[in-house]
Amino acid sequence: MRILSRVHFYALVAGGIALCSFDAATAQESAHAVKLYNTYCVQCHGVNRDGNGINSAVMAVKPRDHTDTKAMGDTPDETLFKAIKGGGLAVGKSILMPKWEGVLSDDEMKELVTYLRVVSKTSAK
Amino acid sequence: MRIKILIGALLGLSTLGMATGSGAAQAADLLSQQCVACHAIAKPDKTSLDRLWERKGPDLYYAGSKFNKAWLVSWLQNPATIRGGGVMFAKVTKAGADHSVDTIDAAQVPAHMKLSAADAATAADLLMALKGDGLVAAGGFKNEPPNSMASMLFSKLRGCTSCHTAKAGGAPTSGPELYTAGDRLQPDFVHAYITNPQKFDAHTWMPSLGLNDADVQKLTGYIGTLKSEKK
Numbered sequence: 001m002r003i004l005s006r007v008h009f010y011a012l013v014a015g016g017i018a019l020c021s022f023d024a025a026t027a028q029e030s031a032h033a034v035k036l037y038n039t040y041c042v043q044c045h046g047v048n049r050d051g052n053g054i055n056s057a058v059m060a061v062k063p064r065d066h067t068d069t070k071a072m073g074d075t076p077d078e079t080l081f082k083a084i085k086g087g088g089l090a091v092g093k094s095i096l097m098p099k100w101e102g103v104l105s106d107d108e109m110k111e112l113v114t115y116l117r118v119v120s121k122t123s124a125k
Numbered sequence: 126m127r128i129k130i131l132i133g134a135l136l137g138l139s140t141l142g143m144a145t146g147s148g149a150a151q152a153a154d155l156l157s158q159q160c161v162a163c164h165a166i167a168k169p170d171k172t173s174l175d176r177l178w179e180r181k182g183p184d185l186y187y188a189g190s191k192f193n194k195a196w197l198v199s200w201l202q203n204p205a206t207i208r209g210g211g212v213m214f215a216k217v218t219k220a221g222a223d224h225s226v227d228t229i230d231a232a233q234v235p236a237h238m239k240l241s242a243a244d245a246a247t248a249a250d251l252l253m254a255l256k257g258d259g260l261v262a263a264g265g266f267k268n269e270p271p272n273s274m275a276s277m278l279f280s281k282l283r284g285c286t287s288c289h290t291a292k293a294g295g296a297p298t299s300g301p302e303l304y305t306a307g308d309r310l311q312p313d314f315v316h317a318y319i320t321n322p323q324k325f326d327a328h329t330w331m332p333s334l335g336l337n338d339a340d341v342q343k344l345t346g347y348i349g350t351l352k353s354e355k356k
Binding site for chain 2: 047048
C-alpha cells in the first residue's frame with residue numbers, strides 16, 4: 001500500500017468498477033425484473049411461469065403461459081407492454097389480468113417485457 | 126433491518142415470558158412490544174419492494190381505521206388464518222409439478238399468537254387508537270341499498286375472487302380471505318383500500334383497478350355482507 005498512494009488506489013478501484021459496470025448493470029436489471037415478476041406476476045402466472053399460479057385454480061380464464069414460445073413469439077413487445085400497463089382489456093383479453101399502471105413504472109414494465117423474452121426463449125419483436 | 130427485526134423478536138419473546146406473571150397495568154407496554162416484533166405500528170419512513178418481502182406481519186399503523194373492535198377482541202383470542210399464504214404469499218409458494226397449479230406450503234406459515242381475554246381487550250384498545258392519519262376517509266362508503274349486480278361484480282366482472290377466497294375452506298390465494306370481511310373490516314376502509322391500495326403501500330401486489338366509485342360502493346356493500354357463519 002505504501003507504493004500506491006490512496007488516490008491511486010481509489011482510481012484503480014473506480015477503474016475496476018467501470019469495467020464491470022456494463023455487465024453488472026444488466027445483471028442487476030434482470031435480477032430486479034425477476035423480483036418484480038415474483039412479487040406481482042407469480043400469483044397468477046406461477047413459479048414455473050406457465051400460467052399455474054396459486055390463484056389460477058379459481059380463475060375462469062387461465063393466465064397466459066409465459067413459457068409458450070410460439071404464442072409469446074407471436075406477441076409484439078408493444079402488446080406485452082400494453083397488457084402489463086393497461087391490463088387484459090387494453091389488448092382485448094380478460095379483465096382478470098389487471099392493469100399495473102400506478103404500481104409499476106414504465107421502466108419496470110419494460111424490464112418485465114425484456115424478462116418475458118428470456119422466459120419464453122423468444123426475441124424482441 | 127435484520128438486526129431491528131431480531132431485537133424486536135427478542136423483545137417480543139422476553140415480554141411474552143414476563144407477561145404471564147405481570148399485572149394488567151403493564152399490559153399496554155408489553156403488548157405494544159410484542160406486536161412490534163412483527164407489525165409496523167407507526168407509518169414506515171419508506172416503503173419498498175424489499176420491505177414487503179422482509180416484514181413478518183401486516184402493517185397495523187392504521188388498524189383503528191381498518192378493523193372492527195369486536196372482531197379484534199375475538200380474533201386475538203382465537204386467531205384464524207386470514208392470509209393462507211402468510212403475509213407474503215410468494216415466500217411460501219411451491220412450484221406445481223408437470224404443469225399443475227402452485228401450492229402454498231402451509232407449514233411455513235406461522236400461526237398468530239393467542240392472547241388472553243384481558244390482553245386481547247387491551248390490545249384491541251391500543252390498536253383502535255392507531256388511525257393512520259388521513260388514510261381512510263370517514264363516510265367514504267355511502268351505505269346505499271344492496272345492488273343485485275354487486276355479487277356478479279365481485280365474483281366475475283371485477284375478478285376479486287381470483288385473489289381473495291370468498292368461501293371458507295377455499296384454497297389459499299395471494300390476498301387475504303374475504304369470507305369474514307364483513308365481521309372484520311370497517312366499510313370505509315374497504316372503500317378506501319379498493320379505491321387506491323397503493324395509498325396504503327406503494328408496492329402492494331393488489332393492483333389499482335381504477336374502478337368508478339359506483340362499482341366501489343357496490344363492492345364495499347357486498348363485502349360487508351360476507352360474514353362468518355358461526356354466530
